[in-house]
Amino acid sequence: MARIDLEQxxxxxxxxxxVQGLDLMIEDGELLxxxxxxxxxxxxxxxxxxxxxxxSSGRILFDGEDVTAKPxxxxxxxxxxxxxxxxxxxxxxxxxxxxxxxxxxxxxxIADRIAEAAATVDITDLLDKLPSQxxxxxxxxxxxxxxxxxxxxxFLLDEPLAALDxxxxxxxxxxxxxxxxxxxxxxxxxxxDQVEAMTMGDRIxxxxxxxxxxxxxxxxxxxxxxxxxxxxFVGSPPMNxxxxxxxxxxxxxxxxxxxxxxxxxxxxxxxxxxxxxxxxISAEPNGGMPTTVFALEHLGRESxxxxxxxxxxxxxxxxxPGFKARVGDRLFALPDPKxxxxxxxxxxxxxxxxxxxx
Amino acid sequence: MTxxxxxxxxxxxxxxxLLWTLLPIYWFLKNAFLTPDEIARFPPPLYPLExxxxxxxxxxxxxxxxVDGTVxxxxxxxxxxxxxxxxxAIVSAVVTAVTLLVVLPLAYVFARLxxxxxxxxxxxxxxxxxxxxxxTLIPFYAMYIQLGLAGTLTGLIxxxxxxxxxxxxxxxxxxxxxxxxxxxxxxxxxxxxFETFRKIILPLGKSGVAVAAVIAFLFAWNEYTYALVLVNxxxxxxxxxxxxxxxxxxxxxxxxxxxxxxxxxxxxxxxFFLQRHIADMNLVDPVx
Numbered sequence: 001m002a003r004i005d006l007e008q009x010x011x012x013x014x015x016x017x018x019v020q021g022l023d024l025m026i027e028d029g030e031l032l033x034x035x036x037x038x039x040x041x042x043x044x045x046x047x048x049x050x051x052x053x054x055x056s057s058g059r060i061l062f063d064g065e066d067v068t069a070k071p072x073x074x075x076x077x078x079x080x081x082x083x084x085x086x087x088x089x090x091x092x093x094x095x096x097x098x099x100x101x102x103x104x105x106x107x108x109x110i111a112d113r114i115a116e117a118a119a120t121v122d123i124t125d126l127l128d129k130l131p132s133q134x135x136x137x138x139x140x141x142x143x144x145x146x147x148x149x150x151x152x153x154x155f156l157l158d159e160p161l162a163a164l165d166x167x168x169x170x171x172x173x174x175x176x177x178x179x180x181x182x183x184x185x186x187x188x189x190x191x192x193d194q195v196e197a198m199t200m201g202d203r204i205x206x207x208x209x210x211x212x213x214x215x216x217x218x219x220x221x222x223x224x225x226x227x228x229x230x231x232x233f234v235g236s237p238p239m240n241x242x243x244x245x246x247x248x249x250x251x252x253x254x255x256x257x258x259x260x261x262x263x264x265x266x267x268x269x270x271x272x273x274x275x276x277x278x279x280x281i282s283a284e285p286n287g288g289m290p291t292t293v294f295a296l297e298h299l300g301r302e303s304x305x306x307x308x309x310x311x312x313x314x315x316x317x318x319x320x321p322g323f324k325a326r327v328g329d330r331l332f333a334l335p336d337p338k339x340x341x342x343x344x345x346x347x348x349x350x351x352x353x354x355x356x357x358x
Numbered sequence: 359m360t361x362x363x364x365x366x367x368x369x370x371x372x373x374x375x376l377l378w379t380l381l382p383i384y385w386f387l388k389n390a391f392l393t394p395d396e397i398a399r400f401p402p403p404l405y406p407l408e409x410x411x412x413x414x415x416x417x418x419x420x421x422x423x424x425v426d427g428t429v430x431x432x433x434x435x436x437x438x439x440x441x442x443x444x445x446x447a448i449v450s451a452v453v454t455a456v457t458l459l460v461v462l463p464l465a466y467v468f469a470r471l472x473x474x475x476x477x478x479x480x481x482x483x484x485x486x487x488x489x490x491x492x493x494t495l496i497p498f499y500a501m502y503i504q505l506g507l508a509g510t511l512t513g514l515i516x517x518x519x520x521x522x523x524x525x526x527x528x529x530x531x532x533x534x535x536x537x538x539x540x541x542x543x544x545x546x547x548x549x550x551x552f553e554t555f556r557k558i559i560l561p562l563g564k565s566g567v568a569v570a571a572v573i574a575f576l577f578a579w580n581e582y583t584y585a586l587v588l589v590n591x592x593x594x595x596x597x598x599x600x601x602x603x604x605x606x607x608x609x610x611x612x613x614x615x616x617x618x619x620x621x622x623x624x625x626x627x628x629x630f631f632l633q634r635h636i637a638d639m640n641l642v643d644p645v646x
Binding site: 050051052071072073077078079081085086087088089098099102103 | 538539540542543544545546547548549558561562564
């Protein structure tokens with residue numbers, strides 16, 4: 001168990017900068033999710049923490065101790081790789097025990113530890129099978145057992161669930177969180193799946209282009225994104241964005257107060273963001289944006305209405321499951337001013353102006 | 359309908375290929391079990407009426423008494439055959455061992471690690487594979503005369519290695535590259551680079567190791583061009599050159615056939631027992 005600090009972590013691959021001056025503090029016992037699109041540097045960051053990559057500059061501290069120059073196994077971390085990588089020619093038992101031989105434990109102690117770890121993730125029956133004889137979910141469990149058996153200071157997981165089917169991912173996701181909470185071991189979990197990040201993380205660190213965009217609880221990330229990137233990356237269906245210059249010249253009608261949000265800030269580069277659940281849809285002019293229905297997706301508990309504004313930009317709204325609309329219908333989409341977010345030209349969140357609307 | 363037709367044609371094609379490859383082998387094997395009289399007969403018998411293993415004893419210099427009491431004398435070339443067999447076995451064993459020792463780490467490094475000038479070095483290896491053996495024959499011979507290596511097993515082994523090492527390396531690079539990225543796992547588990555290679559990669563890639571061994575062995579066992587120039591007519595003569603020399607010594611045809619059977623026996627055994635590994639291994643062009 002350890003608190004992990006990254007100080008000005010930088011990693012270059014030739015000309016390319018994968019991680020750029022990253023400062024990150026991971027609390028002891030927390031589950032931190034590194035979230036970002038592919039190529040954003042999240043896996044490189046994880047590999048640096050693990051010791052698989054040597055940072056170009058910066059420091060990595062475990063409980064205040066500088067481990068930047070230490071090889072992976074001396075850091076005593078456990079890592080689960082993409083697709084739950086295992087040694088293909090070894091049984092589950094040998095796979096799980098592989099790291100223990102280096103810890104100077106005797107055979108009995110190793111056998112006990114393996115049995116205990118296997119029992120924790122419920123794979124005692126599978127110990128004598130080869131990875132090729134296991135299903136994807138079982139392999140994942142073996143990889144997890146391999147991680148917990150060494151009683152590491154931290155778990156590092158690199159998209160371990162990415163290759164599994166959706167139903168299994170759902171199950172294993174909660175199992176991993178449950179396990180992490182029971183063991184109270186620091187865990188860093190890398191994913192590009194924002195749903196996984198939202199559901200699993202105590203905190204989420206959103207990365208983009210080798211930089212940290214925002215770090216915070218799932219609630220903060222979702223409701224108070226500090227950048228346009230975070231706002232657009234997190235949430236499903238994604239947030240709607242409207243450029244200020246596209247709405248100021250809409251005909252002035254009743255209920256159009258929301259438009260002041262954008263125009264008041266006088267910058268035409270301002271972007272207004274609103275989540276799909278905060279758009280009110282009406283067939284009558286309601287002060288909102290005039291749109292044309294593009295598609296209606298039924299999700300059961302709700303439906304996603306996809307519309308196009310007059311500039312062919314897509315807008316998404318969550319509507320009641322019974323909502324009826326035909327492709328080509330004219331509808332008006334009115335954002336709830338209370339829930340609108342504003343971003344400046346550089347994509348940074350702006351202090352929300354007080355509004356009289358809503 | 360078309361499916362049936364395809365089956366018929368593919369069976370036919372298979373039959374042609376089988377005849378093409380197996381018929382010559384059958385023909386000389388058959389001769390090994392015939393008496394000189396039967397071989398000289400016209401038309402020749404299609405199969406041995408009274409098969410006798412006499413020739414297989416004779417080529418090792420052992421007399422053999424047939425059921426009717428006639429004695430078939432040991433071959434006059436027995437010494438050359440036995441020496442050729444021993445030399446071939448030594449050359450093949452040493453070449454296989456040295457090739458594996460050099461090639462396994464070499465191919466692994468090329469396949470899995472990054473270093474400066476990697477592609478240039480890869481092409482150097484490819485060049486060594488592409489060079490026709492005949493083009494290096496004269497330089498090697500001239501050099502060997504000065505070094506006193508002509509007519510020695512050591513000389514032949516060195517020359518053979520210049521072919522097997524680049525060839526098998528080139529072949530194994532693709533194999534190693536296709537293994538899952540277990541090095542990272544091993545690094546986390548605390549294995550050193552060398553331990554990873556010895557304890558993880560080699561057991562994991564045992565098919566590749568087996569195929570590499572087979573290729574090196576077969577090449578050394580069948581090598582003829584260099585042996586003909588460097589060791590033929592010396593005490594370091596190998597089986598292929600020894601047997602080809604018989605053509606000028608008027609041997610008994612059944613003895614010739616039996617010695618030929620001797621030369622194809624090890625490759626046949628190797629192919630039979632290792633075919634599973636060979637099928638396991640998918641060879642990929644090492645240059646991506």
